[in-house]
Amino acid sequence: MSALDVVLTPPQRERLRVHLGVPELSGIELTGEGWHRFAVLAPDRVLLLPRSHRWVPGLDREAAALPLLAAYDIPAPRLLGRITDDEFWPYPVTVISRYAARSWAAYENSADLVAVQRMLTGLGQVIADCHSIPVSQVPESIAAPTPHSPDPFEAELRHFVDYLEPGRVEKISYALAEAAGLPGTRVDRWLEVIRPCLDLAPTLTHRDLNEGQIMIGADQQVIGLIDWESAGVQHPLSDFDFGEWGFGIFAWEAEFSTLRRAFWDSYARARGGDLPDWRAVHLLMTIIGAPPPEGLATAWTRRRRQLTVANLRQVDGLV
CATH class of the missing domain: 3.30.200.20 (Phosphorylase Kinase; domain 1)
Known part of the structure; x- marks a missing residue:
C-alpha cells in the first residue's frame, strides 16, 4: 500500500x-x-x-x-x-x-568542504536576487514579518529576529566572552563591529532556508529554493541563520569562518551596495548560534559550545 x-x-x-x-x-x-x-x-x-x-x-x-x-x-x-x-x-x-532536481539534503552526507562551499556560494547569489526585490513591490499579505508558528513546539524555536530584542545580543556576548577567556571589554568592540549588521534594512526573505529547501541540479549547482511558507519582509540575515538548518551543516562548524565568508561574499558581490564585511556577519552569527549553557544536556551540544568558543576566539582576532 x-x-x-x-x-x-x-x-x-x-x-x-x-x-x-x-x-x-x-x-x-x-x-x-x-x-x-x-x-x-x-x-x-x-x-x-x-x-x-x-x-x-x-x-x-x-x-x-x-x-x-x-x-x-x-x-x-x-x-x-x-x-x-x-x-x-x-x-x-x-x-x-516541479523541479527535476534533488534537495541539498540528499547530498550533504557525502559532501566535502569544497562541495559545501560551492553550494553556499550559489545560495548566496540566489538570496541576493531575492533580497534585491523592491520592498514596495511585495504584496501586502507578505509585507510584514512572518508570524509565529501555530505549532507549540515550533513557536518555541528561536529565529534570527528574536535576537534583535534590546539587550539580548549583549547578554549572550558577555557570557561568551567569559567562556572564551576574553576580557569583557572585547564585547564593546564586538558590538561596534556587528552594529551595521543589525541595522540592515528589511528585505523580502525566505526565512526558513535549510538543506531541504535548496534544490541542486545535475551540475551540482543551486537551481532553486522551495517552500516559501515563511516568506515575509524582515531582517535579511534571517536567510543566513544556520540555526534553521538540521544537524548536517554543523558537521562543518569548525570551518564556519570559511563557509560564512564564501556565503556572504557571494551574496555581497551579487547584491552590491554598502554591506558589512563577512567578519562582522560571522561574528554576529557565531554569537547568536551559540548553544546556551543551560542547554548543554547532550554530548553534541557540549561539543557545539566548545566549537563556538573556538570560533569566537578566532574571529575576535580578526576584528
Missing part, C-alpha cells in the same frame, strides 16, 4: 485523478516529509495539501510570494493554480511546478 492510498480515500484519489487529468494514478507519489503539508508529486507539478487548518495561512503566503518571485526571475517554483474542492481536500490546495 502506498502513501497515497493511506492518506487519500478512494473518492479523494478519484478527484485527484480528475484534477491531474490522468487516466490513472500510477507513478503519482505522496510524501509527508513536511511538517505542515502533504505533497502529491506528479511528473510536471506538485500539489501541496495543508495538514490542518493551522497551516493554511502558510500556504497562502507561499501562493502570494511565488508570482512575485517569478516576476523577478527568482529560481523558485512557479504557481500553477489553486484548487478548492471539498471532495478532494478540506483546505485549499496549492499547485506548483
Whole structure:
C-alpha cells in the first residue's frame, strides 16, 4: 500500500485523478516529509495539501510570494493554480511546478568542504536576487514579518529576529566572552563591529532556508529554493541563520569562518551596495548560534559550545 492510498480515500484519489487529468494514478507519489503539508508529486507539478487548518495561512503566503518571485526571475517554483474542492481536500490546495532536481539534503552526507562551499556560494547569489526585490513591490499579505508558528513546539524555536530584542545580543556576548577567556571589554568592540549588521534594512526573505529547501541540479549547482511558507519582509540575515538548518551543516562548524565568508561574499558581490564585511556577519552569527549553557544536556551540544568558543576566539582576532 502506498502513501497515497493511506492518506487519500478512494473518492479523494478519484478527484485527484480528475484534477491531474490522468487516466490513472500510477507513478503519482505522496510524501509527508513536511511538517505542515502533504505533497502529491506528479511528473510536471506538485500539489501541496495543508495538514490542518493551522497551516493554511502558510500556504497562502507561499501562493502570494511565488508570482512575485517569478516576476523577478527568482529560481523558485512557479504557481500553477489553486484548487478548492471539498471532495478532494478540506483546505485549499496549492499547485506548483516541479523541479527535476534533488534537495541539498540528499547530498550533504557525502559532501566535502569544497562541495559545501560551492553550494553556499550559489545560495548566496540566489538570496541576493531575492533580497534585491523592491520592498514596495511585495504584496501586502507578505509585507510584514512572518508570524509565529501555530505549532507549540515550533513557536518555541528561536529565529534570527528574536535576537534583535534590546539587550539580548549583549547578554549572550558577555557570557561568551567569559567562556572564551576574553576580557569583557572585547564585547564593546564586538558590538561596534556587528552594529551595521543589525541595522540592515528589511528585505523580502525566505526565512526558513535549510538543506531541504535548496534544490541542486545535475551540475551540482543551486537551481532553486522551495517552500516559501515563511516568506515575509524582515531582517535579511534571517536567510543566513544556520540555526534553521538540521544537524548536517554543523558537521562543518569548525570551518564556519570559511563557509560564512564564501556565503556572504557571494551574496555581497551579487547584491552590491554598502554591506558589512563577512567578519562582522560571522561574528554576529557565531554569537547568536551559540548553544546556551543551560542547554548543554547532550554530548553534541557540549561539543557545539566548545566549537563556538573556538570560533569566537578566532574571529575576535580578526576584528
